[in-house]
Amino acid sequence: MKKQNVTIYDVAREANVSMATVSRVVNGNQNVKDATKQKVLNIIDKLDYRPNAVARGLASKKSTTVGVIIPNVTNTYFASLARGIDDIATMYKYNIILTNSDGNNQRELTSMNTLQAKQVDGIIFMGNEISEELRSEFKKSRAPVVLAGSVDASGKIPSVNIDYRQAVYSEVTNLINNGNDRIAFVSGPLERSINKDFRLKGYKDALTDAGIPYEKSLLFETDVSYSGGYALRERLQKNEVTAAIVTDDDMAAGVMNSMTDDGISVPGEFELATSNDTKLTEMTRPTMSTITQPLYDVGAVAMRLLTKLMNNEDIEENKVFLPFGLKKRESTK
Amino acid sequence: MKKQNVTIYDVAREANVSMATVSRVVNGNQNVKDATKQKVLNIIDKLDYRPNAVARGLASKKSTTVGVIIPNVTNTYFASLARGIDDIATMYKYNIILTNSDGNNQRELTSMNTLQAKQVDGIIFMGNEISEELRSEFKKSRAPVVLAGSVDASGKIPSVNIDYRQAVYSEVTNLINNGNDRIAFVSGPLERSINKDFRLKGYKDALTDAGIPYEKSLLFETDVSYSGGYALRERLQKNEVTAAIVTDDDMAAGVMNSMTDDGISVPGEFELATSNDTKLTEMTRPTMSTITQPLYDVGAVAMRLLTKLMNNEDIEENKVFLPFGLKKRESTK
DNA sequence: TCTCTTGATGTAACCGATTTCACTTGAATG
DNA sequence: CATTCAAGTGAAATCGGTTACATCAAGAGA
Numbered sequence: 001m002k003k004q005n006v007t008i009y010d011v012a013r014e015a016n017v018s019m020a021t022v023s024r025v026v027n028g029n030q031n032v033k034d035a036t037k038q039k040v041l042n043i044i045d046k047l048d049y050r051p052n053a054v055a056r057g058l059a060s061k062k063s064t065t066v067g068v069i070i071p072n073v074t075n076t077y078f079a080s081l082a083r084g085i086d087d088i089a090t091m092y093k094y095n096i097i098l099t100n101s102d103g104n105n106q107r108e109l110t111s112m113n114t115l116q117a118k119q120v121d122g123i124i125f126m127g128n129e130i131s132e133e134l135r136s137e138f139k140k141s142r143a144p145v146v147l148a149g150s151v152d153a154s155g156k157i158p159s160v161n162i163d164y165r166q167a168v169y170s171e172v173t174n175l176i177n178n179g180n181d182r183i184a185f186v187s188g189p190l191e192r193s194i195n196k197d198f199r200l201k202g203y204k205d206a207l208t209d210a211g212i213p214y215e216k217s218l219l220f221e222t223d224v225s226y227s228g229g230y231a232l233r234e235r236l237q238k239n240e241v242t243a244a245i246v247t248d249d250d251m252a253a254g255v256m257n258s259m260t261d262d263g264i265s266v267p268g269e270f271e272l273a274t275s276n277d278t279k280l281t282e283m284t285r286p287t288m289s290t291i292t293q294p295l296y297d298v299g300a301v302a303m304r305l306l307t308k309l310m311n312n313e314d315i316e317e318n319k320v321f322l323p324f325g326l327k328k329r330e331s332t333k
Numbered sequence: 334m335k336k337q338n339v340t341i342y343d344v345a346r347e348a349n350v351s352m353a354t355v356s357r358v359v360n361g362n363q364n365v366k367d368a369t370k371q372k373v374l375n376i377i378d379k380l381d382y383r384p385n386a387v388a389r390g391l392a393s394k395k396s397t398t399v400g401v402i403i404p405n406v407t408n409t410y411f412a413s414l415a416r417g418i419d420d421i422a423t424m425y426k427y428n429i430i431l432t433n434s435d436g437n438n439q440r441e442l443t444s445m446n447t448l449q450a451k452q453v454d455g456i457i458f459m460g461n462e463i464s465e466e467l468r469s470e471f472k473k474s475r476a477p478v479v480l481a482g483s484v485d486a487s488g489k490i491p492s493v494n495i496d497y498r499q500a501v502y503s504e505v506t507n508l509i510n511n512g513n514d515r516i517a518f519v520s521g522p523l524e525r526s527i528n529k530d531f532r533l534k535g536y537k538d539a540l541t542d543a544g545i546p547y548e549k550s551l552l553f554e555t556d557v558s559y560s561g562g563y564a565l566r567e568r569l570q571k572n573e574v575t576a577a578i579v580t581d582d583d584m585a586a587g588v589m590n591s592m593t594d595d596g597i598s599v600p601g602e603f604e605l606a607t608s609n610d611t612k613l614t615e616m617t618r619p620t621m622s623t624i625t626q627p628l629y630d631v632g633a634v635a636m637r638l639l640t641k642l643m644n645n646e647d648i649e650e651n652k653v654f655l656p657f658g659l660k661k662r663e664s665t666k
Numbered sequence: 667t668c669t670c671t672t673g674a675t676g677t678a679a680c681c682g683a684t685t686t687c688a689c690t691t692g693a694a695t696g
Numbered sequence: 697c698a699t700t701c702a703a704g705t706g707a708a709a710t711c712g713g714t715t716a717c718a719t720c721a722a723g724a725g726a
Contacts, residue, residue, distance in 0.1 A: 669725090673721090674720090686710100691702100691705105692704105
């Protein structure tokens with residue numbers, strides 16, 4: 001016995017006014033006499049009227065929803081961003097359509113299409129790499145696009161990040177100061193701009209500035225996962241590394257556990273620093289030193305930026321960089 | 334220079350057919366001659382026409398989106414369910430509107446309202462407890478509601494879970510067989526039905542069946558978080574427990590680390606079993622024994638159930654229970 | 667008193683699809 | 697050859713709002 005939905009028309013009839021007037025009071029338009037406003041409000045309450053957002057969206061061409069493309073909600077790093085996004089979205093009365101892409105180019109494109117079909121007012125994209133096709137889809141989109149925690153090699157898309165190069169630079173310099181000269185750089189695929197153009201660059205720059213020769217054999221490219229990190233032990237040992245900078249916390253936990261499981265003491269014989277400051281860094285033993293990033297804020301600021309774009313407000317700066325820090329825990333000296 | 338959107342009307346004009354016909358080919362209606370179908374398809378392709386989902390939703394009263402209420406995406410347990418939900422949703426051509434509630438009753442109600450305003454076709458709810466108000470909102474909703482990984486004391490709402498009582502029962506029995514007779518029960522708020530009516534019951538039943546007296550002082554109620562667990566050490570030690578069953582992995586990691594940090598050997602002096610089999614259980618040292626739950630599947634099956642409900646298909650069983658298991662790792666003997 | 671504004675309200679077009687119903691046609695049936 | 701039927705198609709109503717424009721009454725200014 002689900003009752004028929006109450007429409008704006010029902011309210012108008014019951015209140016003896018036109019639909020336009022009802023619409024006005026619902027939308028807070030000032031041009032309504034207080035008396036009639038009250039009358040309408042009473043009827044709305046009595047009938048338990050709730051505006052149909054779909055109809056509203058069709059008429060106004062605004063859906064008050066934004067699309068969010070995420071590699072995988074299950075990944076704490078991205079989930080933290082997503083949480084920041086949702087909170088700010090809610091604050092501005094938007095809802096979020098969430099789609100998992102697994103970083104797969106084809107699925108990212110599909111998502112873009114369905115999101116646009118659903119007339120989202122804006123899109124926040126998180127991903128490891130932006131293909132040419134995707135970039136052109138962004139450009140064609142009527143809905144503005146903002147990148148969160150994701151870099152764009154072309155540098156033209158609005159985005160919110162930290163300065164990954166500088167962050168890695170600082171952390172590596174720190175490891176160097178601790179006396180290490182064979183420092184492993186452990187990352188996901190180097191074909192990704194964020195790894196190649198920023199993090200690796202920070203690593204190289206730090207070595208150069210310290211006068212340490214760069215060795216290609218100290219680069220370890222692997223799956224961004226616990227097992228991906230765990231599997232590296234043998235190669236790391238063979239190359240006699242005494243420290244590692246790792247670009248993902250799960251991966252870092254894998255690297256560290258594989259070492260300690262083999263009886264190598266951390267940080268005594270092997271120092272390790274990671275990058276994302278997820279809560280995992282406090283749960284491992286030893287706890288992991290890390291670059292600290294305001295994950296929640298990256299998402300939040302990205303969403304805030306998107307609201308401005310959606311309102312055609314002027315933007316001071318297209319690319320915003322949030323401050324990072326270094327947190328020393330037990331895995332470094 | 335964002336171009337004006339192409340509408341069904343444009344396609345119809347260009348192809349010299351009516352809107353109805355275009356609609357038919359777009360929706361795969363059989364009653365269209367092959368020749369005209371091809372003609373329309375060509376124009377669609379030429380004009381790059383993409384149906385407006387909002388208009389479609391208004392006309393058909395189907396939005397092909399479902400609402401998902403989640404306490405916090407940042408929580409791996411719920412995020413895993415969400416991933417299962419999204420995958421199956423995508424498979425059935427639905428999108429997901431995700432809202433974080435923090436388990437807050439008021440926000441859950443607000444979410445229900447906005448989701449219904451957006452005309453979602455169905456709703457999946459994850460939460461710790463269902464208030465009377467919320468339950469009545471579920472009942473009033475035109476969109477069917479399915480619970481995922483969440484129990485309903487009234488037992489009337491369709492849901493997908495594992496048998497929490499039985500799972501805890503098995504795990505506790507296991508600890509008893511290992512020689513423990515002072516086993517702590519560590520959970521979140523006991524006012525929650527899932528903790529009180531199912532897990533605690535499993536704990537009690539196991540003790541009873543083993544002839545061990547139940548002691549209220551062995552119940553530990555705390556924040557469902559790492560720090561919540563970590564803070565319990567003193568109380569646990571004071572009560573001379575030799576083992577613990579913990580209802581959340583983060584919490585369990587907290588309990589375990591607080592013990593090992595104090596020099597207590599696990600599992601030598603203290604055994605610990607946890608409940609959710611998130612990847613964290615493999616990242617701690619020692620690794621944690623756990624109840625295994627098909628998290629992804631709970632979400633996936635819930636979504637599948639929801640699709641049936643949305644299609645008014647007959648349901649064999651309102652409440653589905655997926656099989657659980659026990660995984661022995663290093664934290665138990 | 668008459669014109670001008672301005673505030674409050676209503677009328678109706680419009681947003682972009684789906685869907686019912688009626689109509690046309692050609693083939694099958696008797 | 698008349699009748700029936702099914703396939704293919706279009707006209708128009710409809711979904712539930714927003715909004716441009718028209719209208720009207722009342723107070724302000726000359």
